[in-house]
Amino acid sequence: MKKVVITGSNGLLGQKLVKLFLSKSTYEIHALSRGENRLHNKEGYTYYNIDLLVKPDLLKVLDQIRPDVIIHTAAMTNVDACEQQQEECDRMNIDVVANILSYCKAKEVYLVHLSTDFIFDGTKGDVYKEDDVPHPVNYYGLSKWKSEIMIEESKIDCAILRTILVYGLVDDNDRSNIVLWVKNSLENEKDIYVVTDQLRMPTYAEDLAEACWLAVESRANGVYNVSSNELMSIYDIALTIADAFVLDKKYIHPVATKDLSLPAERPLSTGFNLNKSIVDINLPSYSFTERLQVFKGQLDSGLLS
Template sequence: MKKVVITGSNGLLGQTLLRLLSEEKEEYQVIGFSRGENRSGREDFNYVSVDITVEKELRKQLSKYNPDVIINTAAMTHVDVCEDDKDGCDLLNVEVVKYLKEYSEKNNTHLIHISTDFIFDGKKGYYKETDEPNPLSYYGLSKLKSEEILTNSTIDYTILRTILVYGKVFDMSRSNIVLWVREMLSKGKEITIVDDQFRTPTYVEDLAIACKMAIDQNTTGIFNVSSNELLSIFEIAQQIADSFSLDKSLIKPISTSTLNQTAPRPAKTGFDLSKTNSILGFHPKSFKEDLERFKQTLM
C-alpha cells in the first residue's frame, strides 16, 4: 500500500484525486492537506487542516504520515491576482515547492507537481516538453521557478503541465470555463469570449488519471496533459453550447486587447502529447469527446 499526501485536497483536482485513489483502498492510504475544514464531502481518508506555506507546520505533518508520494495540487492560479500579489504568489507557487522538494530529498519521496502552459509565450502552439519556456505573466514565471526547483534536484519528480482545467466536484470554491458558459447560457445571458487565444482544455478526471499513472508506474520527468485538439476559447465556448444544447448565438467574439487584463496571456498554447502517449501510456481525447464524458456525470 502506498501512502499518498495530496496538498490542496479541497480544490478541483484535489477532490477528484481523493475520489479516484480512495476507490482503491488496498492500494492507497490517502491523506489530504488543505486549509480549514474538509470540503470534499468524503470521510474515507485522513484529512489534515494545515497551512502548507508555514514550513515548520508542513514538515511536521509530512513527518507524521511519512508518505511515499506527494501530489502537489495547491497553487495560486488566478493570473491577475498573481500579478498584483507577487509575494503571495511566490510563497504558494515557489516556496512551498521548495519545502516539498527538501522533504522529498530527505525521505526518498516521489513528488508529483502540477504546472501550466503559461510558462510559454504562446507564439508557437502545440508545445513539447522540451520547448524553451518564456512566461509572459508573473503566474507563468512562478510556475517555471517551481519546475526549476525540481528539475535541478536529485529527487524522483513528475511534472504534469496542464491547460484550462474544468470539471465538477462536491464543493466548488471557484467555477471554470465549462460550468460558467453553461450557467450563463442556461440563463439566456449573452457572453463575450476571446477568439484570438487558443488552448487545449483539460478534463480534471484525465489530469487525476495521469497523476495515478505516474504513481503506479513510478514515472518521472515532465509530461503534458490536456485534450488533443487546439481550439480558440470562442470555439471552446461554442462546443460547450452544442454539447449542452444551448443557444450559441448568445456567445459573442471579442479580441484580447479589449479586456484590459492586468497580466498578459499567451496567444496560442496547446500541447504536443507524443511523450504522454508513448511513455506515460495515456492517450487524451478531443475536447468534444471529453465534454460528453463530463456531461454524463452531471445527469
C-alpha cells in the first residue's frame, strides 16, 4: 500500500484529494495542514496539524510517515497579498517547495506539485502549451515559476500540474472562489463588477483532484495543463453562473481590468492546450458549462464529494 502525503489538506483541492484517495483501496493517506482538521469525515486517514514553514517540524513528520508520494497543494495564492507581502510569498511558495524537494530527492519520493496559469503574461493570443516560455506579470506568478524551475533542476521524479481558476465547495472552508462569489452576491442582490478583458478556463476541483490521482497512478513525469476546455471572459463566466443558478444578471456589471486598480497585474488571456494531458494521463475533457451543472447538482442535493 502506497503512503501518500497531501499538503494543504484543509484547502479546496486538499480536501478533494483526501476524499478521492480515500475512495481508492491502494493508498494510506496522511493529510498535512495548519490548524484543526476541517474535513467532517476524520476516519480512514491520519491528520497532522503542522506549519510547513517550520522546516524541522516538516522533516520530522515526513521521516515519521516515510511517504511514497507527496502531493503538494499548499501555497500562498492570494495574488494581491503576494504582491504586497513578497517575503511571506517567497517563504511559502519557494522555501517550502525547496524543503520538500530536498526530502524527495534524498528519499526518492514521487512528487505532484501544483502550479498556475499565472506564470504566463497572457499576451500569446492563443492557448498555452506546456513548453511555452513563462513570463509572469505579478509576484505570485513569479514565485510559482521559480518553484517550477527548482523542481525541474532537481531532476526528481515529479509531475507539475498547472491549473486555472479552481472552484468548488468542501467542508468548513471559508474561502470563496469565482462560482461561489458570483452565486452568493447575486442571491444577496449585491452589485458585482466583473472584468470583460480577462479570459480563463475555470477548473472544477474534483477534476483537478482526479488529474493528481491520474498522475500518481501513471507516475507521470513533466508538466501538464489541467483545466476545462472552454476559454471564456470572466464576465461571461459570471453570466453563465447566473444562468445555471437562475439568478438575476442585472447585478453583474462589466468593467475593464485597468479600471479596478488592483495591487497586482493580471495576465489577460491564459487558456490551456490540454492535448498532452489528455493523451499522457487520460485527463477527461469538459467544458465549464457542463461541469458547472454537476457542481449545481451537488449543491442542490447537499452531496459533495
